[in-house]
Amino acid sequence: MFDVRERARALQEQIVSWRRALHATPEIGLEAPVTERFIVDELAKMGVDSIVHGGGKHGITALIKGGRPGGVLGIRADYDALRITEDTGLPFAATNGNMHACGHDAHAAMLLGTARLLLDCREELPGSVKLIFQPSEEDGKGADAMIRDGVMEDPAVDSVIGLHTGNLWKGFKHGEVGYRFGALMAAADWFKVTFSGKGGHGATPHLTIDPLAMAAQAVIMLQQIVSREVNPFDPAVVTVGMIHGGAMPNIIAQECVIEGTIRCMSQSVRDHITKRIHEICEEAARALRGSALVSFGAGTPPVLNDRAVTEDLKRAMEDIVGAENVHEVEEPTMGAEDMALFLERAPGSFFFLPALFDDESRNFPHHHPKFDLNEEVFWIGPAVMAHYALTRRQ
Ligand SMILES: [Zn+2]
Ligand SMILES: [Zn+2]
Known part of the structure; x- marks a missing residue:
């Protein structure tokens, strides 16, 4: 042998x-x-x-x-x-x-x-x-x-x-x-959300629709997916790693973009997180009179x-x-x-x-x-x- x-x-x-x-x-x-x-x-x-x-x-x-x-x-x-x-x-x-x-x-x-x-x-x-x-x-x-x-x-x-x-x-x-x-090892996916509003003077916010405010709300709300919606025994991560918007302190921007990564160990959690990022970002934008365009980059399972x-x-x-x-x-x-x-x-x-x-x-x-x-x-x-x-x- x-x-x-x-x-x-x-x-x-x-x-x-x-x-x-x-x-x-x-x-x-x-x-x-x-x-x-x-x-x-x-x-x-x-x-x-x-x-x-x-x-x-x-x-x-x-x-x-x-x-x-x-x-x-x-x-x-x-x-x-x-x-x-x-x-x-x-x-x-x-x-x-x-x-x-x-x-x-x-x-x-x-x-x-x-x-x-x-x-x-x-x-x-x-x-x-x-x-x-x-x-x-x-x-x-x-x-x-x-x-x-x-x-x-x-x-x-x-x-x-x-x-x-x-x-x-x-x-x-x-x-x-x-x-x-x-x-x-985890599934890894990426997401990008572009929040759109109406730019203007920082001194007249009532005449604008502020996309930074939408992004700020969304970033906070996204934290709830893992902490409130995913089984604690089923590990998952939602990280917003980038937030870009605005050029000067007294200007309300036209757009604000966030990007992040999703990690999880099961397909059902992966599907849930993807769906909820979509919903949360769109709803946060709508609540503040703007809109959100959400896109995903599917990584590996x-x-x-x-x-x-x-x-x-x-x-x-x-x-x-x-x-x-x-x-x-x-x-x-x-x-x-x-x-x-x-x-x-x-x-x-x-x-x-x-x-x-x-x-x-x-x-x-x-x-x-x-x-x-x-x-x-x-x-x-x-x-x-x-x-x-x-x-x-x-
Ligand atoms: Zn390596
Ligand atoms: Zn390697």
């Missing part, structure tokens, strides 16, 4: 070197030619059964066919960076004004490692594994683009897993792994983990790192992830591989110019994912 744990440990150095190579050439957005060339070359060298790249399609999809009957498991890793000037001082630090400050370089390297492991035991692998390398996670465009290109079809993916490394969740040490049933997949995944984690090192992520985060879009189309599970340093001074938040990962844990991700592929219920 193929010893995934030992084989993954033996691959550790290789995974680290892939990560460092990817780290040095960070790219952002839907097109990442250098990163994609690197991944495609490595997959080709390994001898995967097929690679889909280019030809108008986004990202990279590769297929590994197993020697036993079974379904099609999708394993997803993102590979995009951020527009941040790196300040880690690492020997493989990027110098092109972009930076892998979220750990996606490690995600891609770990998926390459997973591919290597699965190819080494392909006779034992039930069904097929579709490796999904995704660009543009940070701006929420990549998963959507790949799904439109048909990544979940031909052959149809019956289940999908993926991981995030770094320090997104607290209370973990390196060497541990985190899972969660149900909601792991919540990351919702399937129970059966998560149970099997948890078992795989326990086999790899021991039950004492497998913990439930206690609280979901209000951050968003477009992994959610894959999970909307096939049951699956997104899990957390902490890559923290013991030395606290080396741990920086994600998206920080000094963000870094403890590379010692890299073998664990591929080991868990490959072991899950070999042992999951079909």
Whole structure:
């Protein structure tokens, strides 16, 4: 029987070197030619059964066919960076004004490692594994683009897993792994409201219709949605992060614009908040004799983990790192992830591989110019994912 744990440990150095190579050439957005060339070359060298790249399609999809009957498991890793000037001082630090400050370089390297492991035991692998390398996670465009290109079809993916490394969740040490049933990360949407009135002199308010007064009322009333209308056990956030209106203290403006973000963990709350922002802003404007134009930018849905997949995944984690090192992520985060879009189309599970340093001074938040990962844990991700592929219920 193929010893995934030992084989993954033996691959550790290789995974680290892939990560460092990817780290040095960070790219952002839907097109990442250098990163994609690197991944495609490595997959080709390994001898995967097929690679889909280019030809108008986004990202990279590769297929590994197993020697036993079974379904099609999708394993997803993102590979995009951020527009941040790196300040880690690492020997493989990027110098092109972009930076892998979220750990996606490690995600891609770990998926390459997973591919290597699965190819080494392909006779034992039930069904097929579709490796999904995704660009543009940070701006929420990549998963959507790949799904439109048909990544979940031909052959149809019956289940999908993926991981995030770094320090997104607290209370973990390196060497541990985190899972969660149900909601792991939030839905994120944006809204913009333009309040319109009738401008004029600040000394004659009775001759005007003041849009700033409407916006002020609306901002206060919007706070009531979460505090008065949403179940306290169903986390949600409505934040107004921008308010723009007026040019001088003695002028009543013609318009006032507010913009904000909505975070929540369920579709029903998402629908309710969206509906109520509409109603509240329009009613506040009408009450003060003006009008409001409300628009929404639909972001990603919540990351919702399937129970059966998560149970099997948890078992795989326990086999790899021991039950004492497998913990439930206690609280979901209000951050968003477009992994959610894959999970909307096939049951699956997104899990957390902490890559923290013991030395606290080396741990920086994600998206920080000094963000870094403890590379010692890299073998664990591929080991868990490959072991899950070999042992999951079909
Ligand atoms: Zn990020
Ligand atoms: Zn990320």
